[in-house]
Amino acid sequence: MKENKVSSQDLTQSRRDFIKKSAIAGMGASMLLNNPFPVFGQSNQANPTIPSKGYAAFDTSGELKPWTFERCPVGDNDVLIDIKYASICHSDIHQMKGHWGSQTYPQVPGHEIAGIVTAVGKNVSKFKVGDRAGVGCMVDSCMVCDSCKDGEEQFCDNGQTLFTYGAHDKKSPTGITQGGYSSNIVVREHFAVHIPDHLTLQEAAPLLCAGITTYSPLMKENFNAGDKVGVAGIGGLGHLAVKLAVSKGAEVYAFTTSPDKVEDIQSWGAKKVIVVDDTYSSMQACHKKLDYMICTIPYQFNATPYVACVKPYGNFTYVGMPEGFQINLSNIALAATRVNFNASLIGGIPETQEVVHYCADKGIKPEIQLISAEQINDAWKNVENKKARYRYVINAATF
DSSP: OOOOOOOHHHHHHHHHHHHHHHHHHHHHHHHHSOOOSOOOOSOGGGSOOEEEEEEEEOSTTOOEEEEEEEEOOOOTTEEEEEEEEEEOOHHHHHHHTTTTSOOOSSBOOOOOEEEEEEEEOTTOOSOOTTOEEEEOSEEEOOSOSHHHHTTOGGGOTTSOOEESSSOBOTTSTTSBOOOSSBSEEEEEGGGEEEOOTTSOHHHHGGGGTHHHHHHHHHHHHTOOTTOEEEEEOOSHHHHHHHHHHHHTTOEEEEEESOGGGHHHHHHTTOSEEEEOOTTOGGGGGGTTTEEEEEEOOOSOOOOHHHHTTEEEEEEEEEOOOOGGGOOOOOHHHHHHHTOEEEEOOOOOHHHHHHHHHHHHHHTOOOOEEEEOGGGHHHHHHHHHTTOOOSEEEEEGGGO
16 A cells, blocks of 8 residues: 655655754754863874774785775864774775776775774864764865755865775875775764664664665655665665665565575565576566666676666666776667666765664664674675675774
8 A cells, every 4th residue: 555645845855854954953962062082182283193904905906905004193173983893895896906997005995984983173063082983985075065065075066075995185194095994094074974872883884885875866766655666786785775765665676686685685575576687588577667776786787678677757776886987878778768867976974874864763774794804805705706695894803
């Protein structure tokens, strides 16, 4: 039975109000606190660099090795986070192997980070020492352009989005940002999010990329309860997309090339699981049937049969980032479907905070496998071979 339908305009306005109120409430509560903990001094010159240790790539082989390095001092607007858990994203593998262009090494990957605040700069009002905090795909931006002020810092109009690892950073002693496969991280307070007490740190970590990357386009779609939503690619991102879409009342159709995932996917509430074979014959039953599809496949694939499952004038969102950032599309096939093909890139910080609270409140938890640092290289191979179930989370105490 379908729920009473609410207009897209009402849903969009309600969601915008939620984000604004959450941001204002979080800042206001922090400002009211009389922080008893010491803060760092006024200038970076007076502060020491922060020793850190982790696992880094040293070339395009994709093999990670232990590495000790220095992080920038804690600035006036920064927080220092003692990392407890960091999860593995397919993007880590793509970037370290140079699939997205040449890289600077050594480089520490990782942009799904959860830990505890251990120091704050003198201007910090959002966090205090002892707070549970998470860091996703960004650590800074210009903060003054329209996109940044609108909570879409990943699209900084001035091109100053500073991604969590591999981005040139004049403040970093290594010359680039270094990610979360490490013992700690220094980040501008705006780019850290609060992790509520009713969500474990290890379960929170995957939400900082996989969660927000799927949540953002799903929420923008504003589909109604009972609508048919397809999810293509059931890995780290896709399994969360299934859970999120089910939580919004969708009839979820999940597309996977792994038959052994069917039982898991059904347990998450999917209405139908389609095991895709080389001929795509199993997809014929879904031709022009879906109201919307989100695709998380992180490598080159034939998009045509997937797009054809969406109703004419429906939307298809691609969030995967394959090698070279490009996929092959048949323009005539796309035109024939009359489907609106689009892409999405993670999500802004207010929306990232929103997904963390949403998942905590709704009991939506990623399926995780805890590993030690010495298991990272094997875990990467499993991710590439589609053997991960479904997100590896590294215990940072083992670095």
